[in-house]
């Protein structure tokens with residue numbers, strides 16, 4: 001068998017699976033292969049299993065390249081299915097204000113929050129925005145993420161929303177990370193429409209959505225349902241218009257209050273409902289009946305110093321495919337790191353390590369309608385995977401706050417590799433020599 005890249009001898013390959021045998025007890029859809037190898041051809045997984053099996057499947061043919069993953073763990077690349085990376089200025093001043101006692105809502109009401117990011121994105125050119133976003137995309141990759149969903153939503157005028165979506169489109173072509181675009185014109189009411197919110201909703205429905213859909217600038221349409229932002233009725237109107245324009249739907253729901261957003265997501269046939277910190281058992285049922293993926297964002301709960309986490313275990317008991325994501329944004333969760341979010345998910349929402357990995361990979365892929373191509377390591381799937389410098393998969397959540405990524409592979413190609421510090425390398429060499 002012709003193979004472009006063989007990754008061999010991994011201490012473990014750990015992945016959720018949609019098909020396949022040897023699952024861990026209690027984790028029917030999670031598989032751990034000890035001494036595992038993966039063979040990649042044309043950017044796709046051609047063989048995966050125990051090393052001797054995979055080697056014999058090559059029928060003596062030499063792979064074009066080989067990586068030895070001894071003492072390391074291979075996981076699928078993370079799918080970060082809810083991010084807001086297209087902002088211009090950062091908002092560290094609000095971080096300090098919150099530490100001094102101001103709430104997220106109070107900061108928003110005095111012109112900070114999303115509205116401050118709106119003023120900033122409007123002031124910037126496309127080129128300036130792209131330059132600001134690129135290092136963020138590098139950081140996603142460095143921390144093991146190979147696909148992100150990326151929302152607009154800091155433009156809030158037709159031109160600035162389109163500008164943001166064009167940036168996402170261009171970044172997707174120039175950066176190896178895959179970006180899946182979501183139109184979030186209904187993120188907030190912009191200042192100039194404060195006293196005429198209906199006119200803004202008309203603008204979204206009659207101008208923004210048709211133009212975004214016509215140019216295929218977004219795959220999803222999202223909305224922020226919350227007190228002081230959009231109501232259920234307004235949400236229904238906007239999402240219905242987006243659906244008839246051919247966009248798939250997402251809803252920011254039940255983040256700061258029990259606002260009925262999750263029920264709306266089920267009613268309009270959204271692919272996912274996101275946040276869900278204040279969800280009722282009835283709404284969990286509605287999500288299950290409507291096949292809506294719950295995307296939980298515990299990093300935002302942590303960062304806003306709330307203790308009201310989404311009831312992840314209840315959702316898992318209701319057989320919902322729980323996904324987790326960073327919610328990367330300059331206000332309520334400034335991190336590109338999925339592993340830190342996974343650790344928070346385990347400690348605060350009581351996910352088990354295998355459940356956190358599934359939530360960050362296959363279930364997150366479901367939230368962006370990519371479950372057939374990414375999110376797990378199975379024959380025929382895109383070869384998006386990460387080699388981690390750890391002896392067992394649990395270390396991804398257990399050994400927290402440091403980056404243990406070693407090599408990131410996207411579509412079968414190495415796109416990032418850890419640089420070893422030359423000074424430490426030299427020191428280790430000397431140490432070894434002195435011991436001989």
Ligand SMILES: [Zn+2]
Nearest residue numbers: 082084252327
């Ligand atoms: Zn969000």
